[in-house]
Amino acid sequence: MTRDEFREALLQVMERKHHWAWPHFTSGAVKKARLHVHLEQEYAVFVRDFPVLVGRAYVQCPLPAVRRELAENLYEEETGGLHAGRPHPELFLEYPKGLGFDLSRFEAVTLLPGAKLYRGLLDEVTQARGWSVAAAVVTLFIEGTPHERALFDPSAPARPEPALSEHPLVKHYGLPLESLALTKAHRGVEGDHRQAAWRMMLDHVPGAERAKVVSAMEQVLAAWLVYRDDVALACGLEAPQR
Template sequence: MFQNGQVPHDKLHLHLEQEYATVIRDFPVLLGRVYIQCPKPEVRAELAENIYEEETGGLVAGAPHPVLFLDFPRGLGMDLGRFEEIVLLPAAARYRAHIDQGTLHSDWEIGAALTTLFIEGNRFERALFDKKVPARPVLSAEEHPLVKHYGLPQDCLRLTQAHGEVEGEHRQAAWRILLDHIDSSCYHRVLGAMDEALEQWLAYRQEVAQACGLEKQVDPSP
């Protein structure tokens, strides 16, 4: 949405706040909920490694990923106090409620798909399996949209850099969980939850785009 610099500077905080409060701030906890419910040790081990990195940055990032996310608003000179009292917009709250339902009150398979694929994944996932499909482009620090369009100092990209280093492994782990450990009899329910997440997420992004003064969501990429 801000990839093209179309969100006005003075509205960008809305996007970052809603993103932080829907899934970024609590992401390690969301993974933890799935960990607790999962009966398969191999899957729990994959999740545990992801949780450890997300919650502590102990493997790569050097700090918790939700904390590193706050480098973005800090580097852009935003009031960080706002990030302690975020009120979710209605569609954002519905999206989060669906994630809560999927990670707290559903089968572990649904929680795993929602966290490791829907939230943590990206639209280039297919390239992991098909070399003919375009892979996620690797952007230099200067090309990062927050740097290019909003003047974010490059030393505030620690989260982006950490994801570049570790998330490839998390993508592989996500698909190992999905393909090696989820019984095909669950696929229908998992796909239903993913479809619902996509619908809720698109409505949430549309809502944020409008709150930022854009007529229409300009780019659906996360």
């Protein structure tokens, strides 16, 4: 697999990181009384432990240039020391706090079946398949969006960045603007994390490992879609007929 083929395969996985229920979350169609389920599952599946997941890629990586990228990402996510001012997992909790949800629920989340499978897979791919798979899944799949192509192609659709007052949690659920600290932090720093993720993949993953990385990404995408099905159902949404 050439570098260009590798990039294209990764972009095509990311372009499928899209779930049918998402427009229901962003248009206010999910009842506020159920919205906590989505936030709790996201928190327990990857938000809370995100810095640790980055760390798993770091400790397995023999390449200093890649470790530096991962260390910077880990430090910001774990402490907010470069940009956000506070740990990102803590800033995430400002969403449920601002919405008036019971924060104690976030300390003991029971994962939905699909969430449990997805998290199990994340644990496996970040610990047992080498740094390239761990870094791809954590910095590209988890942190990335379906709009990665816009980083390389100015004619590709960019990630929409509506005004903060138009943020779905503000617009449809009454979240105070000041509770969007994580959204603000991500708008400031996430561009760097996107660039770093692609540098690690395209400039450092050895040619012989590219196919392995793509197949792990496909596997994670499939598990993520099932996880999001379970969250949608638990939030009272019905899957469209396929």
